[in-house]
Amino acid sequence: MAKNTTTVSDLRQERSNPPFSINDMTEFYDGGSEATKKRKLISSLILNNPAFKWLERHYWTRDEAYSSNVQCLxxxxxxxxxxxxxVDDFMHYYWLVSTIGEVVSxxxxxxxxxxxxxDQGTSEQQKKWLPLVDNFKIVATYCQTELGHGTFIRGFETTATYDPKTREFILNTPTLTATKWWIGEVAKTATHALVMAQLWTQNKCYGPHLFILQVRSLEDHTPLPGITLGEMGDKFGYNSVDDGFMQLSNVRIPRDQMLMRHSKVTLDGSFIPPKNPRLTYVAITLYRCQLLMLCSNYLARASTIAVRYSAIRRQTETKPGYEPxxxxxxxQQNKLFPHIAGAYALACTGHYMIDFGKRATERIKLEDLSVLAEFHGISSGLKAFCTEMSVSGHIYNNWLASCTYEGENTVMYLQSAKYLLRCVKNPKSAPLGVSAVLHNPPGKHWDVKNMQDLEKTNTVLxxxxxxxxxxxAIADKYLRELQSGGDTSYDAWNKSGIKLVDCAKAFTHYFVIKTFFNMIEKSRLGQSCHLQLHRLSILLALHGIDQNTGDFMLDxxxxxxxxxxxxxxILELFSEIRPVAVCLVDAFDIPDQTLLSVLGRYDGDVYNKLFEWAKEAPLNKTQVHSSYDKYLRNLLTSKL
Ligand SMILES: Cc1cc2nc3c(=O)[nH]c(=O)nc-3n(C[C@H](O)[C@H](O)[C@H](O)COP(=O)(O)OP(=O)(O)OC[C@H]3O[C@@H](n4cnc5c(N)ncnc54)[C@H](O)[C@@H]3O)c2cc1C
Known part of the structure; x- marks a missing residue:
């Protein structure tokens, strides 16, 4: 079918004479030219591989989706x-390229x-197990959540009891609620799992620890004795992933399969505690920083589809013979432009935090733990704020779950608030600058008198x-008043919950805007790109104020x-961003194959392709559906 010239030329016209280099903008978004090169290389390896069958995915059954994912593996x-x-580089970009199509198994x-x-394995354990993972000699998963508990890790019921006679741990899920639940890839794919279980030795419980467990035979893939594995059933998203359950009955593993970098159990069963229990959450904190890039990516995809489609879709005759x-x-600009800005802001925050996380890990390895609390406090808030920001305004079913996994968002905000309140009590300078924010009272009134003042990033920040x-300060005061009024610390904390979440949100919002401004400022972009990003950053910040006027008008x-x-x-910014909106989303550089959207296709030939795509729908295989004979005919012809 010939291309629809109107829609194609509409989109082409949006791209004529872009006032900035789209390539430079792409490199900024990716975090540098090297990053863009790597992403393009990995994209091409995936996109050119026929196994990924991008376009066929829409009408797959659960079984086909799962099976295809194993093929992708x-x-x-x-x-x-x-x-x-x-492998780590590959995974970073692979994730960004492929998750939208649910290739995530x-x-x-x-x-x-x-x-x-x-993070938690000894060097011997890493030497033994990491090559097996990297070379796909085993397929591994992570089993933490139980049917009865997710957030409250100390409440887990799975046990690992040390037997000094055989120098083994015996793993059990002693109750129904101890069943490991929601475990990605455990139902059909995984051969090994890292299992979180309460460590028992010398008749004493030492809390949750991680154990390496082989769950399936490497010969025929059947579950090993004492291990029951199964699938959870259909979900709203992630249906290509075999999330499942696991029950354990007296399963024995050698002593050296407990991860013992921090805590240890000696041959005779003595427990050696970690130097610092907080060391055990470094990996998850780093992982949460990686999630920020995915948040940006989802928002970028949604913006690309919506902006391109809005640039070819015409509606309502506003002048005779003219539909805008x-x-x-x-x-429409109000719905879309803040999300374009949001995608750039989240990418900046992601790059900054991944980089910070790497530096923090180096310091932690040298036993300098001074950054740990701040890193954890800030990244918990960011995990919640950025996943929420990226699911707002649009829905990708699978991505909604990001508000739950890797730390449920409310719980993340509460953890972040706990850290912020601790900072109020103990001002200590730390690299991410939390104390500086909380210990310098702001002036009485915002220093903005005219529109020019709204251009100043320091003023807006x-x-x-x-x-x-x-x-x-409000959350802190409220909590302290409740405590001094006689509430137990639990009651006071619970009653302050909404204020605590609010304060963590406000702080994290500040952090995202600040990082966005800073990353633009220190980038070596040419003036034209800089100008566009400056506009986007001011728009995002002012839009955030307009959406939360109650907070900003406090006192x-x-x-x-x-x-x-x-x-x-904001209206002025909309009119400045409007002519470059399509170019700004083009700079996200998301190929049609992974955008998986007829509406958002690069060439703008939407109506032809939408119609072709609709014709492929399985219900179009017959003109008269079998249900007609079964139900409809009788209904239509019966004489009531
Ligand atoms: C798609 C998906 C994939 C997953 N994959 C895995 C996996 O591979 N491996 C794995 O181990 N787990 C996995 N999980 C589980 C995930 O980590 C848990 O769902 C998550 O930790 C939340 O636990 P929960 O579901 O038990 O919710 P709960 O902890 O029961 O929370 C329920 C509600 O209670 C609130 N709440 C809980 N505690 C508090 C508190 N202290 N204060 C205030 N409010 C509170 C929460 O805000 C929430 O609204 C996955 C989940 C999903 C959705």
């Missing part, structure tokens, strides 16, 4: 071997399992700092006249 192993790629294998082993593009409506300062820090100025400025 085998292909990835081949790609890694053939091209001798670094070995996320546990190459990410969670590996990082937990690197939907993208020309300010209401000060509004966010003031809000964070006030929100943390009249921002007054109503200033809010009115903000609203005028």
């Amino acid at each position: 085998a292909e990835v192993a081949k790609i890694l071997r053939k091209h001798k790629l670094n 070995f996320e546990m294998h190459l990410t969670t399992w590996k990082s937990a082993l690197q 593009k939907v993208l020309d409506y300010v209401t 000060e509004a966010y700092r003031a809000r964070a300062y006030k929100k943390v 009249n820090f921002i007054d109503f006249e200033q809010i009115k100025l903000i609203r005028v400025k």
